[in-house]
Amino acid sequence: METRSETSDQQVPLPPRPVLPDMTAARVRGPADVVEAHWQSLRLSWQWRHAVHQVRSPGRRYPGIVPLLEAAAAQPQLRRLYPFTSHFILLFSSSTSYPWNAQAGSIEPLRNxxxxxxxxxxxxxxxxxxxxxxxVALVLELLPTGPEPVITADADETGIP
Incomplete structure (x- = not known):
């Protein structure tokens, strides 16, 4: 007869999903609000994914996307750009919709x-x-010189056909 410890029968609950900003309402208010809402959304989403990873795979390293987003969000020059991620890589756009108009460079958190x-x-x-x-300091050096990039929105975001 197999015996199990009490802890193996108890499953650790996953953290609750975060409440994300209302992107539709942000689009109504304009591109600057879309950028701010997306920064918040990315940070909350990646923090949640990291917390889930810690529950499901304790002890396994998770790429440093969360501290990267926090460091980038602390920089006003980057904070005014639309952040987006792909395969854990953080990029910055002067457009709030696809096709992205990537500015500066990209940052990839490595497994090491x-x-x-x-x-x-x-x-x-x-x-x-x-x-x-x-x-983040290296990416700041890669930002275009001269006037800051203008945040643009597509027609669907502005309500203009």
Whole structure:
């Protein structure tokens, strides 16, 4: 007869899904609100995914997307751009809808805890650094000089056909 410990029969509950900002309401208010709402949405979503990963795979490393988003959100120059992620890679756009108008570079959290920064054009590796803050500093150096990029919205977001 097989015996089980009490802890193996008890399943650890997953954290509740976060309440995300209302993107439809943000679109009505304009592109700046869409950008702000998306920053909040990305941070909440990735924090939740990280928490779920810790429950399902305790002890397994999770890419540093959460500290990366926090470091990037702390920078006003990046905070005014629309953030988006693809395969854990963080990018920044001056457009709030597809096709993205990527600005600066991209930051990829690596499985070893480091961060790789790439330039957008030409697409090359700029560096690999130890912290999210260092990666964000490299991306800030890649931002275009001159006037700050203008945040644009597509017709569906502005209500203009």
């Amino acid at each position: 805890g480091r961060f790789r920064v790439r330039r957008r054009g030409p697409f090359t590796v700029v560096g690999e650094v130890a912290t999210a803050e260092e990666a």
